[in-house]
Amino acid sequence: MFAQQRWTLEECIAYGLKNNRSTQVYINEKKIADAAAKEALAAHLPTVSLTGTIDDNLKVQETIIPAGVFGPTDTKVAFTKQFSSNLTAQLDQTLFDFSLIKGLKANAYNKQVADLNIIKNNETIIFNISTAYYQIFVYQEQLNFLKTNKENYGKQMEVSSLQVKKGVLLQKDLDKIAVDYNNAVSQSVLAESNLSLSQNQLKFEMGFPFEDPLEVEPASKLPAPALPAMNKIAVGELTDYKIAQADAKLLEIDEKRIKAGIYPKLTAYARYGGVGFGDQLNQSFSSITDFSVIGLKLNFPILDFFKRNAQYNQARYKRINAQENLKIDESKYQLEYQNSRTKVTKEYTNIDINKRNISLAQSVFDVTNLQYQKGIVDLNEWLKAQQSLKEAQNNYLDSLYNYLLAKLELEKASGTLKTSYATQK
Numbered sequence: 001m002f003a004q005q006r007w008t009l010e011e012c013i014a015y016g017l018k019n020n021r022s023t024q025v026y027i028n029e030k031k032i033a034d035a036a037a038k039e040a041l042a043a044h045l046p047t048v049s050l051t052g053t054i055d056d057n058l059k060v061q062e063t064i065i066p067a068g069v070f071g072p073t074d075t076k077v078a079f080t081k082q083f084s085s086n087l088t089a090q091l092d093q094t095l096f097d098f099s100l101i102k103g104l105k106a107n108a109y110n111k112q113v114a115d116l117n118i119i120k121n122n123e124t125i126i127f128n129i130s131t132a133y134y135q136i137f138v139y140q141e142q143l144n145f146l147k148t149n150k151e152n153y154g155k156q157m158e159v160s161s162l163q164v165k166k167g168v169l170l171q172k173d174l175d176k177i178a179v180d181y182n183n184a185v186s187q188s189v190l191a192e193s194n195l196s197l198s199q200n201q202l203k204f205e206m207g208f209p210f211e212d213p214l215e216v217e218p219a220s221k222l223p224a225p226a227l228p229a230m231n232k233i234a235v236g237e238l239t240d241y242k243i244a245q246a247d248a249k250l251l252e253i254d255e256k257r258i259k260a261g262i263y264p265k266l267t268a269y270a271r272y273g274g275v276g277f278g279d280q281l282n283q284s285f286s287s288i289t290d291f292s293v294i295g296l297k298l299n300f301p302i303l304d305f306f307k308r309n310a311q312y313n314q315a316r317y318k319r320i321n322a323q324e325n326l327k328i329d330e331s332k333y334q335l336e337y338q339n340s341r342t343k344v345t346k347e348y349t350n351i352d353i354n355k356r357n358i359s360l361a362q363s364v365f366d367v368t369n370l371q372y373q374k375g376i377v378d379l380n381e382w383l384k385a386q387q388s389l390k391e392a393q394n395n396y397l398d399s400l401y402n403y404l405l406a407k408l409e410l411e412k413a414s415g416t417l418k419t420s421y422a423t424q425k
Contacts, residue, residue, distance in 0.1 A: 233334065
């Protein structure tokens with residue numbers, strides 16, 4: 001089915017957005033962010049732990065009761081037996097932890113960054129697929145030009161060979177044509193190789209099987225070059241800028257979280273368990289007696305000021321740098337957009353000029369070819385006309401690719417890559 005299908009750019013992009021392996025990577029990153037949010041929330045939920053121990057006191061520790069309490073001499077007493085068992089269940093519930101409360105605000109921004117990274121990855125896929133697709137277009141067009149040039153040289157070699165046999169043309173003149181013909185053949189081989197490499201690059205960007213054929217629409221289906229609309233850029237709508245904004249917010253939250261570490265932490269706990277003692281192991285289980293306790297724990301950090309202050313200063317300057325980088329990025333994105341506008345306008349002008357030059361060069365070649373056949377001009381004039389045609393073709397191909405790439409870069413700089421693709425669909 002794929003072998004019979006000619007893929008449009010929109011179809012390649014749609015396939016790539018679903019099958020490029022990086023898509024799954026960023027989907028997993030979003031799942032990681034969701035799991036991290038649940039982990040942060042879990043710090044405010046009750047936790048239950050169960051602990052059990054069995055001790056074999058090989059030598060029982062004894063305690064001295066001073067003389068005069070139970071007799072005139074010191075008395076050695078053991079308050080345990082050889083075997084002891086302990087089983088305890090404890091529930092802890094955080095009642096107040098200001099740093100945890102501050103940290104919870106990071107969940108929303110972590111999820112936002114994960115969503116934005118998915119969008120950015122999609123934009124990258126669209127850009128890379130479009131670039132590879134346009135390269136195929138250019139190499140297809142180059143092969144068409146080279147095919148025509150080879151035919152021109154081939155016909156001329158046939159005529160010139162007869163002229164050499166008749167003695168009206170020197171062998172060295174025939175050799176000149178043969179050299180140009182061989183160059184055209186070599187360039188065709190190189191263009192075919194480049195076309196194959198571009199097709200493989202397109203398959204890679206799409207996540208398409210390398211062993212399956214992939215035929216794209218012919219170069220003739222390429223829309224006529226047009227100067228794209230150049231609206232004013234909204235930096236705040238760019239995906240990269242939104243990611244940088246979210247990262248700056250995360251640093252601000254981290255700064256506040258560290259600062260909140262100065263406040264006390266209040267925790268409630270409930271404990272229930274049992275202990276048993278015996279001279280035999282089974283006795284330590286049969287004699288278990290239970291106990292229970294509830295309580296509050298207040299933890300007030302006092303002497304960790306220097307460590308916390310150092311951490312706070314690090315977080316503070318990271319946050320300040322992130323805000324400064326946002327301002328730098330705003331100017332950078334404006335610069336990239338203005339440069340892209342200038343470049344696409346220039347390349348649009350070049351492609352128009354070079355396309356007209358091909359028509360002019362072709363017209364000159366046709367006239368020169370006719371004149372050569374009538375003996376009005378010599379072979380050098382014919383070769384010069386053919387060379388001028390080749391230069392015009394190469395200049396056109398360069399300007400065509402530069403225009404297509406500049407158009408893509410303008411859409412990327414203005415943040416309209418995805419919307420442009422949706423409009424085309």
